[in-house]
Amino acid sequence: MDGTVAAAMPVIEVEALEKRYGEVHAVRGVSFSIPAGSCTGLLGPNGAGKTTIMRMIMALVQPTAGALRLFGKPPSALGRSMRERVGLVPQEDNLDPDLSVRQNLEVYGRYFGLPARTIAERVPRLLAFMQLAERGGAKVMQLSGGMKRRLTIARALIADPELIILDEPTTGLDPQARVLIWRRLLDLKREGKTLLLTTHYMDEAQRLSDRIIIIDGGRILDEGAPKDLIARHVRGHVVEVAKPLPRGFSEDGLERNDIGDAVLYYANDPAEVTRRLPADAAYLRREANLEDVFLRLTGHSLRQGE
């Protein structure tokens, strides 16, 4: 993150935010702030509380405790104008199945109180931006998963929002579809929009985000620029050794992370690990990435009930 972005007014400020659903303590005191014009990736395993945090920011879920400010004010003080400045791409598809692709955008524009002229001018532009121009007359049900996702993003942009909240915008999409969405999100960032994004794809988070917040069990584990997180939690390289570990291999003094069927060793110089391995041992050597940070911080095993 460079100085100008850090100095900009925060678009979202969250302080000790908590949410309980009965017995379930979904969010347990989360604080962060998101500067204007940045892209922040909110990462965490299933059930970590990402969607709940986003819904609280959108005032779709009432926080149990804590403070929240959007554009410098509590959502209650902003009222309707808050919604006019934020676009949401929800995790679960809620496009209007009774309407065509184009109508989905037109009708959504009316929910924002936009004049007919503005809607007529924006809809074709958004369809083109999301490469849906040819499918304007199609029924939502006739769209592929990737097209639906693109339409949902186009819909979130109808009121030209300053802040765009995207809950897993590319889950379930093929690589081409993901690349297209990445390009569009980077375009939006270049236009000066603020993005808050969740994803389970670490390459996506690393590519798009200026800053990453990793949460688990409703708490923030760490946050920072991708490269800082990598430097902080995993050394430069990873050596992955399959189980069972070779006989006579000594792990003494190595940083390790057991991921089930293999063990990851983190080292500044991969030779620190490889020279301890027998000559015929099979291993994988690569540069450390965000995935390693994620696995390191959140552990590898699936939590109960997921």
Place this chain on the structure above:
Amino acid sequence: MSARASLPAVNRYSQAVWRRNALVWRRLIGPSLTTNVLDPLIFLFAFGYGLGAVIDRVGGMSYLAFVVPGMMCYAAMFAASFESTISTYARFSLQRTWDAILATPVSLTELMLGEMSWAATKGVFSASCVIVVGSLWGGVASPVGVLLALPALALGAICFACCGLAVTAQAKSWDIFAYFFTFWVTPMFMFSGTFFEVGRFPWFVQAIAWVLPMTHLIAVVRPLTAGVAVDPLAAAGHLLYVAALAAAAFSLARWRFGARLFG
């Protein structure tokens, strides 16, 4: 349109919701018009040859003049009730349409007003079809009266829509709507004076009948369309009851939906 615009709370945001439903319905206008015209025709044909032959005069008027206003109210009640329950619940739960709308500047109250006014519109539409068919069949004695009955029918449709929303706000699954039809729609069909005079029933049935908004609506609409003298004070009382029930049901629905959606 002007009726909607004149209601202060029904602003452009609830109109956007109304227009969404109207847009979807536009494609179905053919089948909808057909059934809304055919239904009363079949009724009138069957009753004309069936009951009409047996019953000569009811409440000082021909059976045809008696039953046509009952059918108008019934049409308004059924259409508004169906739209505000089954159809609204589909948009609320199955299609997640409400979820999508609530992420926009449309507030929950505005969304509910949009749904409610749309359900009421469908009620008025159905009732209007009965008015046309009934008039051509000769079941409307007073053309002026039927014009005066129209706002009353609209108020009734609003009330039925609000009551439907109050039930939808409680719904955790589709099951509740079976009870809604058994304990709400059917009694209004049978006991509110659609086909028989309320006074023919035993006192406890009459007591229940006068709780139902349909009974009050018919009590206002029937003398109007039949061209019988209307007691303005009694009519005002009936309409006030319908309006009060509408407001109470809407408030209950708002409170329940609010607790469910943002809890």
